[in-house]
Amino acid sequence: xxxxxxxxxxxxxxxxxxxxxxxxxxxxxxxxxxxxxxxxxxxxxxxxxxxxxxxxxxxxxxxxxxxxxxxxxxxxxxxxxxxxxxxxxxxxxxxxxxxxxxxxxxxxxxxxxxxxxxxxxxxxxxxxxxxxxxxxxxxxxxxxxxxxxxxxxxxxxxxxxxxxxxxxxxxxxxxxxxxxxxxxxxxxxxxxxxxxxxxxxxxxxxxxxxxxxxxxxxxxxxxxxxxxxxxxxxxxxxxxxxxxxxxxxxxxxxxxxxxxxxxxxxxxxxxxxxxxxxxxxxxxxxxxxxxxxxxxxxxxxxxxxxxxxxxxxxxxxxxxxxxxxxxxxxxxxxxxxxxxxxxxxxxxxxxxxxxxxxxxxxxxxxxxx
Amino acid sequence: xxxxxxxxxxxxxxxxxxxxxxxxxxxxxxxxxxxxxxxxxxxxxxxxxxxxxxxxxxxxxxxxxxxxxxxxxxxxxxxxxxxxxxxxxxxxxxxxxxxxxxxxxxxxxxxxxxxxxxxxxxxxxxxxxxxxxxxxxxxxxxxxxxxxxxxxxxxxxxxxxxxxxxxxxxxxxxxxxxxxxxxxxxxxxxxxxxxxxxxxxxxxxxxxxxxxxxxxxxxxxxxxxxxxxxxxxxxxxxxxxxxxxxxxxxxxxxxxxxxxxxxxxxxxxxxxxxxxxxxxxxxxxxxxxxxxxxxxxxxxxxxxxxxxxxxxxxxxxxxxxxxxxxxxxxxxxxxxxxxxxxxxxxxxxxxxxxxxxxxxxxxxxxxxxxxxxxxx
Numbered sequence: 001x002x003x004x005x006x007x008x009x010x011x012x013x014x015x016x017x018x019x020x021x022x023x024x025x026x027x028x029x030x031x032x033x034x035x036x037x038x039x040x041x042x043x044x045x046x047x048x049x050x051x052x053x054x055x056x057x058x059x060x061x062x063x064x065x066x067x068x069x070x071x072x073x074x075x076x077x078x079x080x081x082x083x084x085x086x087x088x089x090x091x092x093x094x095x096x097x098x099x100x101x102x103x104x105x106x107x108x109x110x111x112x113x114x115x116x117x118x119x120x121x122x123x124x125x126x127x128x129x130x131x132x133x134x135x136x137x138x139x140x141x142x143x144x145x146x147x148x149x150x151x152x153x154x155x156x157x158x159x160x161x162x163x164x165x166x167x168x169x170x171x172x173x174x175x176x177x178x179x180x181x182x183x184x185x186x187x188x189x190x191x192x193x194x195x196x197x198x199x200x201x202x203x204x205x206x207x208x209x210x211x212x213x214x215x216x217x218x219x220x221x222x223x224x225x226x227x228x229x230x231x232x233x234x235x236x237x238x239x240x241x242x243x244x245x246x247x248x249x250x251x252x253x254x255x256x257x258x259x260x261x262x263x264x265x266x267x268x269x270x271x272x273x274x275x276x277x278x279x280x281x282x283x284x285x286x287x288x289x290x291x292x293x294x295x296x297x298x299x300x301x302x303x304x305x306x307x308x309x310x311x312x313x314x315x316x317x318x319x320x321x322x323x324x325x326x327x328x329x330x331x332x333x334x335x336x337x338x339x340x341x342x343x344x345x346x347x348x349x350x351x352x353x354x355x356x357x358x359x360x361x362x363x364x365x366x367x368x369x
Numbered sequence: 370x371x372x373x374x375x376x377x378x379x380x381x382x383x384x385x386x387x388x389x390x391x392x393x394x395x396x397x398x399x400x401x402x403x404x405x406x407x408x409x410x411x412x413x414x415x416x417x418x419x420x421x422x423x424x425x426x427x428x429x430x431x432x433x434x435x436x437x438x439x440x441x442x443x444x445x446x447x448x449x450x451x452x453x454x455x456x457x458x459x460x461x462x463x464x465x466x467x468x469x470x471x472x473x474x475x476x477x478x479x480x481x482x483x484x485x486x487x488x489x490x491x492x493x494x495x496x497x498x499x500x501x502x503x504x505x506x507x508x509x510x511x512x513x514x515x516x517x518x519x520x521x522x523x524x525x526x527x528x529x530x531x532x533x534x535x536x537x538x539x540x541x542x543x544x545x546x547x548x549x550x551x552x553x554x555x556x557x558x559x560x561x562x563x564x565x566x567x568x569x570x571x572x573x574x575x576x577x578x579x580x581x582x583x584x585x586x587x588x589x590x591x592x593x594x595x596x597x598x599x600x601x602x603x604x605x606x607x608x609x610x611x612x613x614x615x616x617x618x619x620x621x622x623x624x625x626x627x628x629x630x631x632x633x634x635x636x637x638x639x640x641x642x643x644x645x646x647x648x649x650x651x652x653x654x655x656x657x658x659x660x661x662x663x664x665x666x667x668x669x670x671x672x673x674x675x676x677x678x679x680x681x682x683x684x685x686x687x688x689x690x691x692x693x694x695x696x697x698x699x700x701x702x703x704x705x706x707x708x709x710x711x712x713x714x715x716x717x718x719x720x721x722x723x724x725x726x727x728x729x730x731x732x733x734x735x736x737x738x739x740x741x742x743x744x745x
Contacts, residue, residue, distance in 0.1 A: 015642065018639045018643075022635045022639045025628075025636070026632060029398075029628055032628055033625070061524030062467075063467065063469070064467050067542065068466070096438070097436070098431075098433045098437045105433065106616055107613065107616075107617060158431060158437070159429050159430020160430060237473075237474055241475055241476070249698070250398075250401070253397075257394050257395060257632075260391040261391055263387065263391075264387050264388065264640070265639070265643075271381070324620055
């Protein structure tokens with residue numbers, strides 16, 4: 001029976017290939033949804049993760065950066081700097097806004113950094129100046145190429161024109177790219193002189209960031225302080241919150257599609273061999289052996305399709321980066337395992353329907369026609 | 370040939386039904402994606418248009434409503450109301466906040482209004498009247514099991530839910546509505562009090578134009594004569610936000626749609642190929658009876674087109690059902706699965722894919738040996 005299973009799978013290689021390709025397409029769709037979600041979510045916390053401060057200090061009652069406004073009176077910079085264990089405090093102003101250039105608009109985190117201090121500035125430069133000067137902006141390279149921007153061109157942020165002084169790399173995402181201007185320019189634009197949004201705190205060597213965050217919360221009036229990990233996790237969960245439901249639902253729809261396609265393929269595969277199976281039954285092969293043979297065929301098709309889907313996605317990641325650089329794709333072990341599990345379940349469910357039909361076949365049919 | 374094609378379809382009803390169902394499912398998945406995209410753009414437009422007013426005034430140079438910070442000085446209202454053609458200017462303030470409860474975080478956009486710009490459709494309760502009252506969108510209410518009379522805490526400040534709004538969400542974010550009394554008390558009594566000077570008190574003005582005046586002319590006059598303000602028609606502001614949504618969602622969703630259409634092409638090709646392979650013997654008989662390749666191709670193509678034609682209405686029905694299901698499970702999303710443009714486009718592309726898919730087994734048909742009919 002094992003021989004038959006193997007032979008029948010390879011009897012029509014083109015058909016097997018087409019079957020595997022169609023099912024792989026459905027699994028690739030599921031993985032693609034997850035990949036887009038993972039890639040974008042990672043980019044949303046890029047500023048927090050890449051600047052790598054030990055502790056982030058913000059207004060009390062605020063615990064996020066995404067979709068939030070935080071303001072701290074600037075005297076709190078000195079108050080935080082005076083806390084035992086603090087090595088350096090870097091203030092930033094932050095605006096979640098729209099940038100306009102070349103007749104187009106993008107969402108962007110606009111970060112105001114102290115002039116000449118790169119601590120909270122772009123972590124990777126692509127061209128031009130690394131840090132902004134007065135009246136200047138550093139914008140993401142992908143954003144610049146999409147808008148046809150050159151160094152020296154103008155961009156409009158919150159109603160004010162800035163000159164593009166440089167392009168940063170690894171700062172673009174569909175949901176929120178990151179642009180940099182000087183703190184005083186942004187304060188002027190936001191009419192928030194005397195206030196900053198967040199403080200990036202570097203701890204002295206050997207100081208536990210969690211302990212330092214607790215100390216800052218206790219000693220400085222009306223601030224919240226979170227370790228970089230906590231802050232990043234909270235912002236990531238906002239991204240998840242905003243996109244997870246639709247991704248989950250599309251994953252379920254994609255999974256249902258995979259069930260149907262796999263079902264169709266296994267059904268066709270088994271239907272085409274009904275007569276042979278009737279002969280096998282007539283020869284006295286037990287039902288559970290036939291069950292096993294068909295389930296193995298279904299599993300092979302499902303797992304081959306899954307393998308092809310994973311290959312397609314890993315091929316799609318660099319291709320997407322090259323052809324559609326605005327889309328960030330990422331793959332997580334969780335989504336690979338989840339989709340792999342889905343492939344196994346889908347294959348077994350898809351095989352269950354035709355196998356029951358085959359087992360109901362009268363062996364006599366083998367000798368008719 | 371047509372009756373033969375029909376006969377084939379009827380001969381194996383389970384296979385035919387499964388094929389139609391699978392193609393319908395692919396079309397439904399495409400329609401859900403298209404519906405999600407169309408619905409998201411509609412939400413962005415509605416977020417502006419539901420606020421009312423003939424002209425909307427924002428901070429100078431700010432030409433978006435959502436996700437754009439606009440701060441107007443308090444005196445702007447007086448300056449705008451003094452311009453010719455302006456009947457009244459109604460203040461509106463937009464604040465982003467995070468609602469945290471039950472270990473979950475949800476971003477919300479709080480719209481603070483006076484007498485214009487509030488919730489356009491309430492499904493329970495009433496608009497806020499007292500300072501601690503708040504109206505929230507249905508999606509937020511359902512996510513956290515909140516009803517009228519319940520407490521909603523923002524930045525350690527307790528509001529009472531006075532009403533539940535419907536269709537008050539955009540960009541995957543539910544809206545909440547407060548009065549200005551509520552905003553002032555919130556600023557003073559909540560955790561944000563320490564740094565109130567930096568917080569926005571006025572973001573937009575919704576302007577009613579006097580009879581006989583053109584909104585376009587009034588907007589131009591305000592932009593020219595109120596230095597800190599830009600005035601724009603609501604339709605244009607809505608279009609700007611929709612364009613922003615297209616920049617945000619377009620590349621990803623178009624990539625996913627492209628992938629879905631690719632899977633559709635593969636699947637339809639596979640169905641046609643499988644249909645030919647399983648009927649090699651009967652097609653061999655036809656060849657032996659003198660039917661040439663052209664006849665066989667027409668037969669296969671008719672079958673593929675017929676299958677897709679039957680799958681289209683089923684796909685639309687499944688897509689509409691899935692769209693309604695998603696909206697009921699997560700009302701923050703709007704899925705316009707029955708948008709005529711998307712329906713026509715999807716149906717047309719499905720028919721083209723059917724024709725292309727039917728060409729997949731062309732090689733098999735051309736190589737088909739009449740002797741196949743007489744082999745066991």
